Amino acid sequence: MSSISSIALSGINVAQQRLQAAANNIANAATPGYQRQRVESVAGPGGVSGVITREAESRPGLYVEDAVEVLAATRAFEANLLVLRAEDRMLGSLFDAFA
Structure with missing residues (x-):
């Protein structure tokens, strides 16, 4: 796997982690003693x-912050997918040039 692919895939993995953490924060917002994840x-x-990481003090009701995190993670996911698509096109063009 090329370095471009590994960088894009690592970005996709982090975006997925961010989505999971935000979903977990939303799902557990009303749970007593829950510590938000970041x-x-x-x-x-x-x-x-x-x-x-977990936040040291509980800050309930941060739905807006979690919603923004979901949007940011979604955009990061999409951007890394576009990088993979561009790399695929470039490699295809390279192989076509030598065919």
Whole structure:
């Protein structure tokens, strides 16, 4: 797998983690003692990874923050898919040139 693919796939994985954390926050917002989750992106060789952290103090009712997180994660997911699609087209053109 090329480095472009691995970087895009790592971005997709982090976007998925962000979606899951936001959904978990929304689903458990009314649960007593629940600590909200947040996914921090950490850059590394070959892409990014997500580190799940829990907020120290409970801050209930942050549905807007979670909704924005869902939208941002969705856009990140789409952007990384476009990178994979562009790479696929470029490789196809490269192979066509040598055929």
